Amino acid sequence: MTARPGRVVTLTLNPALDLTVRADGWQRGQVNAGQDLHQTAGGKGVNVASILADWSRADWSRAAQGDTLGVTATGLLGRDNAAPFEALLLDKGVTDAFVRVNGATRVGIKLVDSAAQETTDLNLPGLSATPATLAELDAVLTRLGADADVVVLAGSLPPGVPADHYATLTAGLRRAGVFVALDTSGPALNAALAAPVLPDLIKPNIHELETALGRPLTGDAEILAAARTLLDRGARTVAVSQGERGALIVTAAGAVFARPPRVTVVSTVGAGDAMVAGLISAHLDGLDPAAAARRATAFSAGTITLLGPHLPAPADLNALSAQVEVTTA
Numbered sequence: 001m002t003a004r005p006g007r008v009v010t011l012t013l014n015p016a017l018d019l020t021v022r023a024d025g026w027q028r029g030q031v032n033a034g035q036d037l038h039q040t041a042g043g044k045g046v047n048v049a050s051i052l053a054d055w056s057r058a059d060w061s062r063a064a065q066g067d068t069l070g071v072t073a074t075g076l077l078g079r080d081n082a083a084p085f086e087a088l089l090l091d092k093g094v095t096d097a098f099v100r101v102n103g104a105t106r107v108g109i110k111l112v113d114s115a116a117q118e119t120t121d122l123n124l125p126g127l128s129a130t131p132a133t134l135a136e137l138d139a140v141l142t143r144l145g146a147d148a149d150v151v152v153l154a155g156s157l158p159p160g161v162p163a164d165h166y167a168t169l170t171a172g173l174r175r176a177g178v179f180v181a182l183d184t185s186g187p188a189l190n191a192a193l194a195a196p197v198l199p200d201l202i203k204p205n206i207h208e209l210e211t212a213l214g215r216p217l218t219g220d221a222e223i224l225a226a227a228r229t230l231l232d233r234g235a236r237t238v239a240v241s242q243g244e245r246g247a248l249i250v251t252a253a254g255a256v257f258a259r260p261p262r263v264t265v266v267s268t269v270g271a272g273d274a275m276v277a278g279l280i281s282a283h284l285d286g287l288d289p290a291a292a293a294r295r296a297t298a299f300s301a302g303t304i305t306l307l308g309p310h311l312p313a314p315a316d317l318n319a320l321s322a323q324v325e326v327t328t329a
């Protein structure tokens, strides 16, 4: 029997046009020479949608049965510079359900030092959301959510959106039986973690989790204990990513640590978004924690070898996946 194709909706209230400047050996406070500049459509939900679409199209055995994922991206998009986002979504076969707003979507500056294999991010606040656009978006999300298996709430909240917005959306979507994934930071993460209903999947990086909990997490045991507290409160998967060190992935079925292979990094932008995409595809495929961690880590390691939110070719992804080290935590 053919499995029902998964339907995934990503919400990006604050997308970003990522400007990646390569400036090898750049120094803070100095005059630096840059080597090149690239512009890519980004923002967390845009990246998750793009990577999931790559995965769906690369999985030929499923594609042949018409069992590809249906991926829809929604959120708020500035009319003045919508073209690169529209082009990316069209190219990937992602349904564009963004609500257009006046003005230009924010730019995100990504400063890459490829000699040091280091990326520095400057994320700006973004376009203010008005109550009218938020109401319009709410209606879109309610319509899309009614038909979705997974909704991904991703990225920072722009000015004008209350900090508990994701918490409110999570409660409504989970009540409707939708699997909710959350990847955010700052006040939006604080509010989501303080709410009575937690998302099904939460992927903070270690710094975001420490900030949300208001204390440092020193050592694996403390990180594991913090993740388990979130499971006890209703989350189903907590993935605490820790940059090149790897990620701790905790579910009721077990906890694993996944260590990525060493790769040639082009830009680490989108590493976390790729992990979210990998974990969602693993959820839809019913993978166990070890297999999910392996896939998600391969997605992350693969994405950072490329510029923009893309997966490498299937053979390269498989090779990376085989090199991920998964251990019981």
Ligand SMILES: Nc1ncnc2c1ncn2[C@@H]1O[C@H](COP(=O)(O)OP(=O)(O)O)[C@@H](O)[C@H]1O
Binding pocket: 204, 205, 206, 241, 242, 243, 244, 245, 246, 247, 259, 260, 261, 262, 263, 265, 268, 270, 271, 272, 273, 275, 297, 300, 301, 304
């Ligand atoms: N330099 C790197 N080399 C290999 N894998 C990496 C590197 N940086 C990140 N990753 C992979 O990407 C995942 C997410 O990265 P992380 O930086 O923690 O997320 P975020 O982008 O959300 O801050 C990590 O758990 C790891 O698997």
Ligand SMILES: O=P(O)(O)OC[C@H]1O[C@](O)(COP(=O)(O)O)[C@@H](O)[C@@H]1O
Binding pocket: 014, 016, 018, 041, 042, 043, 044, 045, 047, 108, 123, 124, 154, 155, 156, 157, 185, 268, 269, 270, 271, 272, 273, 274
């Ligand atoms: O919404 P935020 O938290 O300001 O982050 C936006 C930035 O995050 C990204 O989605 C990348 O995220 P990750 O590197 O954490 O995967 C960029 O495309 C974008 O510029």
